[in-house]
Amino acid sequence: xxxxxxxxxxxxxxxxxxxxxxxxxxxxxxxxxxxxxxxxxxxxxxxxxxxxxxxxxxxxxxxxxxxxxxxxxxxxxxxxxxxxxxxxxxxxxxxxxxxxxxxxxxxxxxxxxxxxxxxxxxxxxxxxxxxxxxxxxxxxxxxxxxxxxxxxxxxxxxxxxxxxxxxxxxxxxxxxxxxxxxxxxxxxxxxxxxxxxxxxxxxxxxxxxxxxxxxxxxxxxxxxxxxxxxxxxxxxxxxxxxxxxxxxxxxxxxxxxxxxxxxxxxxxxxxxxxxxxxxxxxxxxxxxxxxxxxxxxxxxxxxxxxxxxxxxxxxxxxxxxxxxxxxxxxxxxxxxxxxxxxxxxxxxxxxxxxxxxxxxxxxxxxxxxxxxxxxxxxxxxxxxxxxxxxxxxxxxxxxxxxxxxxxxxxxxxxxxxxxxxxxx
Numbered sequence: 197x198x199x200x201x202x203x204x205x206x207x208x209x210x211x212x213x214x215x216x217x218x219x220x221x222x223x224x225x226x227x228x229x230x231x232x233x234x235x236x237x238x239x240x241x242x243x244x245x246x247x248x249x250x251x252x253x254x255x256x257x258x259x260x261x262x263x264x265x266x267x268x269x270x271x272x273x274x275x276x277x278x279x280x281x282x283x284x285x286x287x288x289x290x291x292x293x294x295x296x297x298x299x300x301x302x303x304x305x306x307x308x309x310x311x312x313x314x315x316x317x318x319x320x321x322x323x324x325x326x327x328x329x330x331x332x333x334x335x336x337x338x339x340x341x342x343x344x345x346x347x348x349x350x351x352x353x354x355x356x357x358x359x360x361x362x363x364x365x366x367x368x369x370x371x372x373x374x375x376x377x378x379x380x381x382x383x384x385x386x387x388x389x390x391x392x393x394x395x396x397x398x399x400x401x402x403x404x405x406x407x408x409x410x411x412x413x414x415x416x417x418x419x420x421x422x423x424x425x426x427x428x429x430x431x432x433x434x435x436x437x438x439x440x441x442x443x444x445x446x447x448x449x450x451x452x453x454x455x456x457x458x459x460x461x462x463x464x465x466x467x468x469x470x471x472x473x474x475x476x477x478x479x480x481x482x483x484x485x486x487x488x489x490x491x492x493x494x495x496x497x498x499x500x501x502x503x504x505x506x507x508x509x510x511x512x513x514x515x516x517x518x519x520x521x522x523x524x525x526x527x528x529x530x531x532x533x534x535x536x537x538x539x540x541x542x543x544x545x546x547x548x549x550x551x552x553x554x555x556x557x558x559x560x561x562x563x564x565x566x567x568x569x570x571x572x573x574x575x576x577x578x579x580x581x582x583x584x585x586x587x588x589x590x591x592x593x594x595x596x597x598x599x600x601x602x603x604x605x606x607x608x609x610x611x612x613x614x615x616x617x618x619x620x
Contacts, residue, residue, distance in 0.1 A: 200228055200298055201235035201264065205253065206243025210271055212561075213291040214241050217270075220295040236509070237298050238264040241291065242271035249273075250280070257281055266509055270294050285524050287507060287531065290603055296475060296504035312354045317590045318559060319363030323351050323388065327371040328378055329407060332448045333477070333508065333516040345377050348388050355392045364590045365400045365559055365570070366392065373403055374410025386417045393425035398592060400557050401425075402574055405433045408459060409450030415459045419466040430467050431574035434459055435475035435504075439494030440487035443480050447516075453494060460498050471573040473502035478534060479527030480508045481519035488530050495537055501545045501575065503538045507531050539602050546575070546600035556607065558582075558591045569593065569607065576604040585609055 200221060204214040217239065218228065232238040238260045242253045253273050261267050267286040274281065278288040287297055312321045326343040355366055368389070370376065377384030385406070392401055411418060411434065422428050436456045438444050444452055456474075463470055476491055495503065507527045510517040556569035556577050567587055569577040577595060579587055587593065587609060595607030 199235045200226055200237050200239060201230070201232040202228065202239040202241065203256070203260075204241040204271075205249070205256075206241070206272060210241050210243060213271070214239075217241075217291060217294050221298060226298060232260050232263040235264050237266040237268060239268045239270065239294060239298070242269060242273035250277070254280055257284055257286060261285055266507070268294055268297055282532075285528055287505075288535075292603075293504055297506050312358055314358060314361050314363055316560060317362065317364040319355075319358030319361070319366045320369060321351065321355055321358060321366055322369050323373060324370045324376045327407075328375045328410065329372065329450055330448055332446065333480070333511065333514055335511040335514055343372070343375050343379050345379050345384065348377075348384055348391060351388055352391045352395070356395050359395055359397045359399055362590075363399060364557055364592075365402065367402045367404060368392075369404040372405065372407045372410050374406030374414070378410075383414045385411070386414055386421045389418075389421050389428060390425070393421075393427040399427060400429055400570070401427050402429045402431055403433070405435060407450065408434050408436060408456045412451060412455045412459060415462050416466075419462050422463070422467050422470070426572075429570065429574040430470035430572055431473065432459075432463065432470075433473040433475075433502075436494065437475055437477045438480065438483070438487065439476075439491035440483070443483050443487050446482040447477075447480060453490075456494075457498065469573050471502060471575060472498065472500040473504075474498075474500045475504040475506065476534060477506050477508050478531045479522045481516060481521050483508075483522065483530075488533075492534060492537060495534065495541070499541050499545075501542060501573075503534075503541070505531055505534050505538060543600075543602045546602065546605050549575070549597045549605050550600055552597050553610065554595060554597060554607070556593050556595055558587060558589050558593065560589060569595070577607040578604055579607055579609060 202214055202218060204211055229235050240257055240260055243249050250273060257267065257269055261284050269281050269286050269288050270291045274288045275290060281288050289297055312319060324343055324345040328343055358366055373385060376388060389401065389403065422430055434456065437447060437449060439453055441452045460472060510521065554571040556571045558567050558569045560568050562568045562578055565583050566578050566580045567582040567589065569579060571577055594610045596610055597605045598608050599606040
């Protein structure tokens with residue numbers, strides 16, 4: 197678990213993004229400190245309104261770099277003028293990628309009494325606590341212990357209650373959703389998803405992080421469930437962490453590259469228009485130039501649409517903290533190279549969607565009079581002038597993709613589908 201310090205500059209949108217970052221970090225067991233010198237990581241959410249503001253952002257980034265172990269820069273200036281921070285030992289990230297970078301590849305860590313919550317039209321459903329891994333770099337295992345899985349029926353009842361309360365999107369969460377049920381002797385994630393998707397009502401389901409070692413034994417059954425249910429976003433988050441088997445062994449990950457590739461190939465074969473999300477830890481102490489090249493090759497070959505890139509940092513009490521680390525310059529250069537490839541891949545993926553028609557769910561407000569939507573594969577689609585178009589959060593729409601950026605697309609509504617009556 198990490199301590200973080202966050203500073204936010206600029207408009208209401210920036211402040212909203214920082215609140216989302218903090219909420220995710222708190223849910224993962226991390227906590228905020230007031231001073232950057234007391235933090236494992238500092239987060240600077242930047243503004244870029246005028247030149248004077250840009251100079252102030254640059255100067256503050258330099259100050260934070262000197263005061264904290266790791267620095268993450270996000271926000272408008274980071275996205276529009278990321279090169280302004282290129283000479284600093286800092287990660288420049290989209291705000292949605294910040295929580296994953298802070299966690300250093302660790303599992304999320306909800307509190308022991310975590311219960312379903314409804315946030316707007318999004319329902320959060322923790323299905324289990326704990327994991328079955330023993331990664332050498334992860335400190336959260338000390339807080340979570342081994343996996344503890346409630347019965348399938350218990351989680352289905354919680355999901356049904358979220359739908360009846362107005363949830364249009366249910367996010368299945370846990371330290372490692374793929375090992376749900378392992379403590380009872382059965383792998384129950386496919387059964388759970390099948391049951392939840394059979395609940396009456398129009399809503400969508402997103403599955404949270406599942407380690408390759410956990411889902412490899414059920415990947416075919418799982419892919420079939422995704423292919424069967426339109427309610428399931430065609431999205432899986434499978435953190436590979438490295439393209440090198442020797443690094444994975446040093447990390448004590450419960451998979452090797454071949455298992456990850458097999459999962460990807462299975463979903464490619466059985467699921468149309470799906471999104472692969474994965475994580476890489478750059479600069480693990482044992483990572484050589486060859487290991488890094490293998491990670492770059494894996495990224496190029498599997499081409500995930502969402503990639504969380506984390507520079508390795510030591511967590512006290514972990515075995516990896518005792519290893520001799522790589523220099524900051526090496527980690528920075530490798531991170532930059534991988535981030536450039538990531539941006540290229542994501543840009544190409546979203547550009548390929550222009551001209552296509554997709555069904556989306558409106559999940560939250562965007563900047564100004566825009567809204568953020570998710571399509572069948574959980575790719576983000578922005579609709580502008582939402583109020584003029586009569587588009588509201590919770591609507592299910594058919595849109596034509598008209599333009600794209602690196603991390604999202606723009607859509608024009610074609611049809612707003614009426615919400616069906618939910619059977620009690």
